[in-house]
Amino acid sequence: MSELDQIPIKTPPGSLFNAAELERLLEAEVDRARRYDYSLCCVLIAVDRLEALTDLHGSSAHDEIYGAVERFLRRDLRTSDFIGTLMGDRLLAVIPSTSRDGVVDVVRRLLVGVRKLEFTSGDRQLRVTLSVGLTWAPGSELNGFKRLLGAAQGALGAALGSGGDRYVEGAFAKFEEAPAAAPTPAPEAAPAPAAVAPAPVDATAGLDPEDLLAAVRHVLGEHAQAVARMEDAQSRPSGENSDQVKLLERRVQKLAGELERYQQVVASLIEEGGSRDDGVASLGKIFGGIGQGKDDEKRKHMMGDIFQANLALKQALTESSEGGN
C-alpha cells in the first residue's frame, strides 16, 4: 500500500479522475517540483462551524455554503493551482511555484473574501469564516505529498482550535525523524493567543447568539432523551442489556460534557453584560433576569403589580370555591 492510499481525497462529482488518479497526480506534482526545484504549498481549508450550521439550517444550507466557498476558491486561485475536496468537508489547494510570502498573501485574500460572502436561511442572514492550515516547502526539501498534507492538517487543527477565522502555518519536516515544530497561529480578525497548541475543535466558535441558543436547546433535548433511554434500560433486568446501558452511559457523559461547555459559553456571554450587540443582549435577557437593565426599578414595580393582581385573583378563586362548598 502506498503512502497516498491514506489521503482522504473525495472524487468530485463529474470529475474525470477518480480519487486514486487524483492522488497519483498530486504525487507526480511533488516529484516534478523536486526535480525542477520549485516550491509547493499545501493549503487545507475548513469552513468554520459548518457542522453546527448544517444541524441548524439543514443540508441545503451546507451545500450552498460549501459550494459557494469552493466556487470562490476556484475564482480566486490560478488555473495552475490544484483545488480538490477532501472527506470531512475540507478543501485542498496545492499552489506550485509561489514564494512563501506570496502564498500567505493568497490565504489572507481568501479569508477576507469569504467573510464577505452572504447566505440566507429563511429570514436569517448567515456569514461564514474559514480556518486555514498551510505548509510551504522548497522543491529541494519535498519528500512525498502525504508529509506535506500531514503538516497542513496539524496546522488546520491549530487554526480551528484557536477559534477559527485565521490561518496557521505548519512547519514542514524534511526528514521523517525530524520532529515537527509547533505551528504558529497568524491571527486575521482578532488577536490570537501568543502560542496555540492544537486543541479540540470548538463547535461554538463564532456562533451568533441565536444559533448558540438553538444549539443549546438541541443538546439539552438530546441529553434529556439519552437520560430517559438510559433510565429505561437500567430499569430492566440486569445482564439483559448491559451493553446498551454502557453505551447510553457513555453518550450521556459525552452530552453532559458538551452541555458544560455550552454552560461556560453562555455564562461568559451573560458576564459580558448588556453593552454588546443586540443578539448577545437578547440572550442575556432570556436567561439573565432582573439585574442587568436600566429599567430595573420600573420592572420591579411591574412585578409587584402583576403579583397583586394575581393575589386578588387567587383570593377570589378561593372565595368562590368555598362559596360553592
Place this chain on the structure above:
Amino acid sequence: MPLPAQPSPETGVLYLGIDLGTSRTSVSASNGVRVTVPSFVGYPKDVVARKLLKKDVLFGDEALEKRLSLNLYRPLAEGVIKSSLESGKSNQIEAEANMRAARDLIAEIVRQARPRADELVYAVIGVPAQASINNKEAILEAAKECVDSAMLCSEPFSVAYGLDMLDDVLVIDIGAGTVDLCRMHGTMPEDADQVTMTTAGDFVDDNLERLIGERYPEAQVTRQMVKTMKERFGSINDNMDPCVVTMPVAGKPTQFDIKEEIKEACAAIVPPIVSGLQQLIATFDPEFQDKLKKRVLLAGGGSQIKGLDTAIEREMVERLGSGKVIRTEEPMYGGSNGALKIANDMPDEYWEQLR
C-alpha cells in the same frame, strides 16, 4: 443540567412562560425548551378507537390527524377557556369537557417542557388583555393542577416586556381568537391602556371560507383546509402571486386560484386594528401621541400575514396622520418568551405566596 443563569438553580425551579392560544399553545422554559402545540385535544370516541390509538388523550397535530376517531376539542375561544364563556345548564357538559381539555392541554405543554421530577414548576400564562375575571379564574383553575405556582399576565404586555419595550409603545398581538392592543408607558398597563377585539385569525378564516364559498360554490372545503390556506398564502401585498389551492369538486381534486379571496379576507382585520389604535392614541397625553404612533409593535401568529405592517401603516397615515409599524422577530414565541422573562424576574417570595 441547569443553565448557569437560571435565577435560582439551587431551589430546583423550572420557570415557564406559556402563551395559551386559541389556535396554538407555546411554552418557553428556563431550561431552554421551546415548544408549540396546536390547541387541539382529542379523546377516543369509544373502546375500539382507544384500542386502535393506544392512548387516552391526543394533542395537537396528532389529534387533528386522528380526529375521525376522536371527540375533538379546541378548548379555547377568543383566547379564553370556552367553559367560562358559556352559561346555562344545557352547556354544562360541554363546558366541563372543555375545561378538562384545557387542563390536559396545559398538562401536556408542561410535560413537553421536560421538568425534572424533583423540580418545582412556576408558570406565567398570557391571557387576553381584557379577559374577564371569570375567564381568568377558569385558566388559573385549569393550571393549578399542572404547576406548583401560576400567574396570569396580559398577553400584549408580556410581548412588550420580553422585548424590553416598556415605554411609549403600542403593541398589537394578533392571535386566532383575539387581537390585543396595549399601550405601554413605563408602568403596568391598566384597563384603559388595553383593547381586546375578536377580529383576529378565526375572523379571517370565517371571511375566507365565506368568500371561497361564494366564488366557488362547487368546491368542498373544510375549516381546517381554510386555515391551512391562510397560513400558507396569507398576504395583503399589492403584487401577490397566484394562490393556487386544490379543493375537491364532486370527489375530483380541482385547482382554484384564491388570491383575491385571501387578500380580501386578510385585509378585513386592518380597519378594526387601526380603530383600536386610534382609541388608545386619542386618549393618551397629546404631547406623546406622535411618539406612540412611531412605535407600533406587531406580534402574534397573525402578524405573519405578508404586507400587514405596511397596510396598517398606510391606514394609520390616512386616519391618524402618521404611523410606523415594526414586526417582532419571533411571532410564535414573542408571548411565551415575554412570559418566561416575567417568570424569571418575579421575586421568589411572590411565587411562594401564590402556591
